[in-house]
Amino acid sequence: MKVITDRGNFQTVKILIAAKAQTAGSGSGTDLKVTEVKHGEKVVPYLTESKLPVLEVKPEKFLFSVNSAVRLLLTSTGIESDSKQIDEWLEWESSQLLPYVFPVLVNHIGHNKTDKQSDSLLQPLLTYLNTSVKNKTYLVGDSLTSADVCVFGTVYPLTSTPILKGFPELTSWIEKLSLIDAFKEAISIVTQNKGPVVFKESLLSQPAMPSPDSLTSKSTSKSSSVSS
């Protein structure tokens, strides 16, 4: 298996954590190679926009959903099994959390500015997460699952922004997980120990992510100007 990614892609942390946790759990693990491509490169032939990172499971067989890739890595060695709670966290992460975190990171890390609107849209989700992780290390059960890996991977870069102020439980959860070897190693590979500034180029090269309210707000959003 192979991960194909551009340099400093914050979502790649998820896949690397899963690969490292898998190795730690089974003793053997899959040999996961990392191949670096240019920012914005199109890897999956049938997709119209660039989608990175992707996991090449077999030659020409791609998983472009990072969460599905994480789950594959963790289930194939029996670290986790099928669970409704994991389904729910992963769906929440991909369909709610990430689409709201992404513009916040683009603003804070990409453009080095604060956008009140994107910050405030994210607040309720952080409030929910802050309550959910209170006095807990793992979101589901009492061991690491892809729910932790996927939620962590998306909120981790927020530690470099002021937005986590006022969410102490969430902040301490992120710190707790950052101490686990698999997390530490994955972060240091992606950030090359230079901190979140390395995410900048990659963030700016990614296509905008449709948000859950894009249907209701389309009359006001820029993207509704179609030229087809």
Place this chain on the structure above:
Amino acid sequence: MAAVQKEFHNISSFLGVSCGKITQDGSVPVLKGKAKGYTTILKHLTRQSKNTSLFGKNSEDQAAIDQWLEYRVVSLDRCSTEKDVHNRLNELNSYLKDKVYFVGNDLSLADISIFQALYNILSGMTFYEREKVLHLSRWYNHLQHCEELRQNLSVLIFSKTLLYY
């Protein structure tokens, strides 16, 4: 709101399970006390039905099916412009070029979910437009002939000259 309820009603009938009342929290469907989120509810109902083959036969297929379920929610259902719709249809068309089903050689949740999502889009298109996404149309046409899957959705007519071979 009605659309997602109708869809879960159709899918439950197909699975042979009874679906409770579906409500919505913003745009997120909720099966009260059981599951929250479109994919989570769909997988919950499938587990209940014991149609486990719909999850895929190994972890690799399972991951691919999960990926298409996610794609449906975060991408296909969130088209806000004509161009988005156009891009999504072309992606699916190009992916299905050499495939009978989305994942592996059997029907899975990926087919069921995308079939339901595409009904509204394809039913609003002309023959000519459907012909431009030939592989997708072929896949859809094949699935809609399974009556349990189609339930009360009307049969869409595809131009037969190109689809019969």
